[in-house]
Each structure stands twice: as structure tokens, then as C-alpha cells.
Amino acid sequence: MKTKLMTMTAVTALVAGVAGAEEVRVYNWSDYIDESLLEKFEAETGLTLVYDVFDSNEVLETKMLAGGSGYDVVVPTGSFLQRQIAAGAFQKLDASKLPNKGNLWSVIEERTAQYDPANEYSINYMWGTTGIGVNVGKVQEILGEDAPIGSLDLIFNPANMEKLAECGVHFLDAPTEVIPAYIGEDPDSKDADVIEKAKPVLQAVRPYVAKFHSSEYINALANGEICVAFGWSGDVLQARDRAAEAENGVEIAYNAPSEGALMWFDQMAIPVDAPNPEGAHKFLNFIMDAENMAAASNYVYYANGNKASQEFLIEDVIGDTAIYPDEATLENLYTFSPYDPRLQRTVTRMWTEIKSGV
Amino acid sequence: MRRFTLIAVPYLWLLALFLVPFLIVLKISLSDYALSIPPYAPTLDFSAGWQGIKDLMSKLDFENYVFLTEDALYWKAYLSSLKIALISTVLTLLVGYPIAYGMARAAPEWRPTLLMLVILPFWTSFLIRVYAWMGILASEGVLYQFLSFLGIVDEPLKILSTNTAVYIGIVYTYLPFMILPIYAALEKMDDSLIEAAEDLGCSRMSAFWLITIPLSKSGIIAGCFLVFIPTIGEFVIPSLLGGSDTLMIGKVLWEEFFSNRDWPVASAVAIILLLILVIPIVLFQRNQQLQREAEG
Secondary structure, three states: OHHHHHHHHHHHHHHHHHOOOOEEEEEEEOOOOOOHHHHHHHHHHOOEEEEEEEOOHHHHHHHHHHOOOOOOEEOOEHHHHHHHHHOOOEOOOOHHHOHHHHHEOHHHHHHHOOOOHHHOOEEEEEEEEEEEEEEHHHHHHHHOOOOOOOOOHHHHOHHHHHHHOOOOEEEOOOHHHHOHHHOOOOOOOOOHHHHHOHHHHHHHHHHHOOEEOOOHHHHHHHOOOOOEEEEEHHHHHHHHHHHHHHOOOOOEEEEOOOOOEEEEEEEEEOEOOOOOHHHHHHHHHHHHOHHHHHHHHHHHOOEEOEHHHHHHOOHHHHOOOOOOOOHHHHHOEEOOOOOOHHHHHHHHHHHHHHHHOO | OHHHHHHHHHHHHHHHHHHHHHHHHHHHHOOEEOOOOOOEEOOOOHHHHHHHHHHHHHHOOOHHHHHHHHOHHHHHHHHHHHHHHHHHHHHHHHHHHHHHHHHHHOOOOOHHHHHHHHHHHHHOOHHHHHHHHHHHHOOOOHHHHHHHHOOOOOOOOOOOOOHHHHHHHHHHHHHHHHHHHHHHHHHHOOHHHHHHHHHOOOOHHHHHHHHHHHHOHHHHHHHHHHHHHHHHOOOHHHHHHOOOOOOOHHHHHHHHHHHOOOHHHHHHHHHHHHHHHHHHHHHHHHHHHHHHHHHO
């Protein structure tokens, strides 16, 4: 018995040691940072960084709501952040530990305040749009030179989709991103009857969608396995770069749909039970450094909410209207707020019905 | 005292690893969704002592189970899982039996090597092996390259993201669990029984049906259960290899838990799944017991 107790104490000490002050645990989206930044952070602060990734807000939210995730910094999207704040999952940021906060861009902060009033729980990491990635050559070969690659008509018109099915189409497996896209009325509607209108539209094109998945399309687009993806801006642009690097003759383009596109914000926040909030603040401050943030954006091809970083951005990023939209496109973007639990269930159910026909 | 300890150990094991988790899941399945940490209510308040437990009990109800009966999705998913599990089990048996038979018939000095070869895939992570199948079955993957090299196909394959891929994945993954018990049963078999049967006028084929199959029955049953039971709740294989229309209860469970964040309904789905599985497990136990009695 005594030995057992000693073993248990040793194990507890070990666990406590692992989660102690020397470590910062970050849980971020997959393919979402320049990994050399992680080494730089360790070198600058002397802290050990544990960096894990996820590819869906749902997985992150479940970890947050279960509590005791062990992470110090997590990166939910705005509408999810809002609900998690309401559930008491995050702690308020200590502005005195974030001297780089002045680098942030007020244009983005105004918009993120919709989810996190006064931005007291989170800082913006990246933002982007949800739109259409196409393999230009293949799509034009199938639909002709004037294929509507910048319009939702490409993916929601069964006549187009029937032809595109032969070269492969992927959709995000994220009902809160796909369903608002074709409601036709207010995309942020919380009226079940309005949301229901998306169902027949999606059901009509469902037979031509090879897969609903939220990260596989990056590689699938890049290696020519699929020719169309309804996905996130930066991910499609990463696919474009991977294809260019591989020199496989695949040319990828991204367009925010001309009918209007969802604009989303991924926010860095500190869980209420973070083992190392001190280190978490250091990480946030490190990320808000203008050059670091620019390095991340230059690598992942997403716009960030950091005004000071803009002078360090490469022309490929800051000059690309698919990443930093011009005024006209910006006006065409809409934001999305969370569903209540009952509506969430209706939407998930509808999504299952669309995907599996049951 | 010694005897008591001997009995207590397995029961403690069962209590800690089965009964306690089961009761926790059962309790959550009777709770309601809430926007909090954890995302359900009520929770047990230990500080309130006995009164806390009484308060908790009064707030539990079967609402979530009623909900499961109201939507066709759930029973369709259970049925579809049962179907996929049954077909996979039969396929695994058809593939596994000849392999086990071949191993048991092989020269004794070869058997340890063959056994090793069956177990060898376990040295690689299960997840990586399933991912490897994605590479093999992809529309222009390894299998396509090979078949088009042979001139058998000229169009990209449509296997990945279909139920066919799910069956391939399950049969591949669970094959060792079928082979090993059957091999164990066949290896024990006395060859002279076959000789006797043939001496008495049996053809080789009928000797196989009349002697070998019945004697390996225990191995077949054990193998089938080892494949069938985990396959019903399988999540990884259908989500990686299957299409969006592959309906299995493991995926439904995932959606309840992650998309709807409704732990109570997810728990109710899990409890029903457990009840469905208890039936074959009880049958299995019964069979094992009968067999022991027959042997003893």
C-alpha cells in the first residue's frame, strides 16, 4: 500500500511538473502558422512550447466545455468564442501583460466586438472569408472559358455540379459555414423557416459532392484530385502554393463569391483553467509583434488583425484582394452569430440529412 | 480471506472499469443540455452530501431516450451499423478461415513465423494503416496505378469514400482477430480424425465439413464476436474511408457530442448501443461456458 501511495505521489508530481510553469500549450488550427515562429518563441522566452492542432471548431468547443483541456492558448472562431465566453470558458486578458496590443487594427477589432464585446477575452489572430477554390484549367475545360468561378452558381447550380462531379468537388464539413451561404435572404438569419430554404438547394447538388471535409481539400486541390472546393480563403491559397511548388501544372484560384461571402475571425483566447496564464500572455504578446504576425500571414496566406504587421507583409499577401479585400468586396462580406441550442440541433440534423439522406 | 481477495480482484476491476463509467454515462444521459462547463445539468454537488444526491435524482428524466425514438435517424443508424458489422464479420470469416487453416496445416517449424506475420501489422499504428488505405484506394492511388499498369482499368477508381472502402478497411483491420482464435482451434485438432473419416469413406470435402468445421466452431464463434462487437461502434474507419453518406452509429454519436454539444443525447445513444451489444456478449459468454462444461 505504501509503495502504491508513493508511486501515485510520484505520478502526480510528474504530471504537475509537466504542466508547470516551464511550458506553454497552444491549440491552434492545422496548417495555420509558420513553424519557425514556434522555435523563435522558445528561444526568446526560454519556455517550452507544446503546439497541437485541430481542424474543427466543434472539437475545440467540446474540449473547452469539458474543462481541464490543459491548454493555455486556444483559437476558436468568433461565433464559437461568443458561446464559450457565455459558458465561462475563458479568462479576461490582462492588458498590462500585452504591450503589443497597440499593434492591433481597429477595423477588425470593431468587427470582432460583435463576438467579444470590448475585446476583453480575445485578440484576433487571422481572419478570412469562406469561398470557392477552383482548379482553373479543369473547370474551364469542363464548363468552358466563361465558367462562373466567382459565383455561388458554380457550386449551387445542379447543372454545373453534375459536370464538375467528374473532376471532384469537396465542401467544408461545417454546417454553420455552408448553410448560410445559400439562404438567399439574410445569411445570419435565426429563423428556422428561412434556414430551411437552404436544404433543397443543397440536396440538389449533394449527389455531386465527393466529400464533406474541412482540411483534406488543401492537398486534394493541390494534387489535382479535385477541381472545386468550397473552403476557407487561406487554405485554398495554400493549395495554390503547394501546387506551384510541386510544378504539377495545377493552377488554383480563390474567389469570395460575388453574391456575398462569410467573413470570419479566429480569435486567440486563454481558457479559464489554463495551467500557465503567464506564459499564455507571453505567447499572445509574441504573436502580436508586428514582424511575427507578418511572418505568420506571409506563410499561411490569411489576413490578420494587426495593423503594424502590414508593412512587413509580402506583396503576394497584402496586394492580393482575395486575402485583403478591397473596399467593394469588403462591403459584400457578412458575419455570422451563433445559433441557440435548439436551432443548432435543427441545423445539425438538417446537415446530416443533406449529407446522408436520412 | 485469501479466497475473498481472489474473488474481490476481478470484481473491483469490473467495478472500476465498467460499472462506474457506465453509471456516469447513464447519469449524463438522464440530464439536460446546459451552456456551462460541463455542458449539462444538473451536476452532482458533493458538498451538499445526501441532500445533493436527492436533488440530483429528482431532476433526472428519460426525455433524451424519448427523443431518440422520435427521429428516424437513430434507428436507421443502428440498423445500418448492424448491417455493416454483420457483412464485415462474414467477409472477415471468409478471408480469415482459409488463412488460419493454411497456417494450421503448415509444417510445425513454419507456424511461429506465420503467426508472427499475422501479428506484425500491429506494430504499425492502426491510424497510419487506415491512412495507407486512403492512399491505396484513392481515385488515382496505388491500386489504380497498379491496375492501369496491367491494363485492367482505364478510368480512375471510385472506391474511396464509399461503403466498399469501409468494408475493405474493416476486414483488413480486424482480420487478425478472426485468424488467431480459429488458428488456435484448428491447431489443437487431431489429424488422425480426418484420416479416420477418409478411411470410413468420406471425401476430403465432406471430411472438412463434418470434422474440421465443427471442431473449429469455438474459434469461429470467438473470432466472429471479436470482429462484430467492435465493428458496430466503429468510428475511425467509416470517417476516414467512408463517404458522407456512410451512416454508422459511431458517427451519429460524434455529431451529437461535437456538433450539437448535446452530451445527454450522446450518452443516451451510447447507452442504447451498449444494450444492443450486451445481447451478443451474453450469447458469447454462454457459448464459452457450455464449451468449458463440455471439455471439463
